[in-house]
Amino acid sequence: MITVHIQYFAILREQRGVARETLSTPATTTAALYDELRTRHGFSLPRDRVRAAVDESFVAWDTPLRDGQNVVFIPPVAGG
Amino acid sequence: MITVHIQYFAILREQRGVARETLSTPATTTAALYDELRTRHGFSLPRDRVRAAVDESFVAWDTPLRDGQNVVFIPPVAGG
C-alpha cells in the first residue's frame, strides 16, 4: 500500500464531493488508481476520456505510482 | 474641350506639385487624360500601374469624360 494525494477538478470534483483527499491504495499505476476510484465513486467518465497527471506533469497510464505523489485526473478540457 | 477637376494624391501630388487643379482638356476618356498629364508633368507611373476614379467611384479607362467631373488617378495603394 502507498499513500497518494489526489486533487479533483470539475466534473470529477462534483462527483467525488471533495476537492482533495489523501488515501492509501494498493494501486501501482495511475490506471489502476483511476479504475479503483471510478468504481468506488461512480465517476461517469471512462478512463479513455481522462488523462493522468502526477506531480504537475501529464503521465502515461502505466506510469508506476510512488508513495507521497500528487495525482490529478484530467477530465476532457474545455477552455476558451 | 471640357473642364474637369483633378485631385492628386501621394506620389502624383508630389510629382505634379499641387493637390488640386481645374483644367480644360481635349481628352474624352480618363485614359487620354492620364496620358496627357503624364506627358506634361513627367509622372513616373505608367498607366497600367494606376487606376482612375470619377466622382468618387472607380471607373474603367475607356469611360467617357464629361464636363465638370471630378477625376482622381489612384497610384498603387499601400495601406496597413
Added chain:
Amino acid sequence: MFRISTEPLDPAALQRSLADAHAGACVTFEGWVRDHNDGRPVLALDYEAYAPLAEKEGARILAEAREKFAIVGAVCIHRVGSLRIGDLAVWVGVSAAHRGAAFDACRFVIDETKARVPVWKKEHYADGDTAWINCATRGDHAAAVKS
C-alpha cells in the same frame, strides 16, 4: 507568458506588453461568454483550471508557436471563476513583423489552448440545468452531463 487569472483581464495592458519596434502586426483573440451554445440559451459560465499544469502546458504552447512562426511576442491569459454573458474568458495576443505569422500563431495558440490546457467550463442554462462541456458520456440524456 501564459497565465491563469482569478481576476478580470486587462486587454489594453496585455497588448501594451507586446509593443516592440520590430513588430508591424498584432493579432488578438478574445473569447467572450456567449448567450447560447449548441442551440441552448446560456446564462453564465464557471471556469476552473488546474493552474500549475495549465500554466506549464500553456508555456509549452507559446514556445511551440515561437518555433513554428516568425513572431516577436505572444501572451495568453485564461480567466477562471464565475463569468456572465459578455465577460472576457480568454485573451491571446501575438505580435510579429508581418501579419501572416501573427494571424497563424494567434490561431494556433487558442486552438491548442482549447485542446490541451486543463481548463474546464460548466454552463448554466436558462432552464436551470448545468453541464460540464465535453464531459458527456454515452447514455447521458441529450449531449450533456446533467449535474
Added chain:
Amino acid sequence: MFRISTEPLDPAALQRSLADAHAGACVTFEGWVRDHNDGRPVLALDYEAYAPLAEKEGARILAEAREKFAIVGAVCIHRVGSLRIGDLAVWVGVSAAHRGAAFDACRFVIDETKARVPVWKKEHYADGDTAWINCATRGDHAAAVKS
C-alpha cells in the same frame, strides 16, 4: 463601419462597439509602424488617403466579409497623417459566434484593405531617403521611388 481617421485610434472603444451577447469570439488586427522595411531602417511614415473613395471601398469590403463569413460585427479604421515607430496605423476588429469565422473575416478585411483601399504610405528612412511604397517603376534606383 470603415473610417479614415486623422486622429489617433482608440482600440478599447472600437472593440467595445463590437460587444454583442451572441458573439463568443472577437479577433482584432493592429498594424503598427515598424522600424524596418525590406531591410532598411525606417524612422517614420506618412499615410495619406482619398477618404471618400476609401470609405466607400472599405464599406464594400466589410459587406463582402459579412456575406462570406458568419460574423456578428466588423470594424476597420485606418489612420492618416504622420506616424512614428510603434504608432497604430490600422485597426480591424471582427466578432462572431465562433472563432473560425472571426479569424477568417479579420484576415480577409485587412488583406482586402491593403489591396484595394486608396491609402498611400511614404516611408522616411534613417539615411534621409523617402519612398512611396509600391510606387517604384522600372529604372528606379533600388526598389523604391526616391523623392
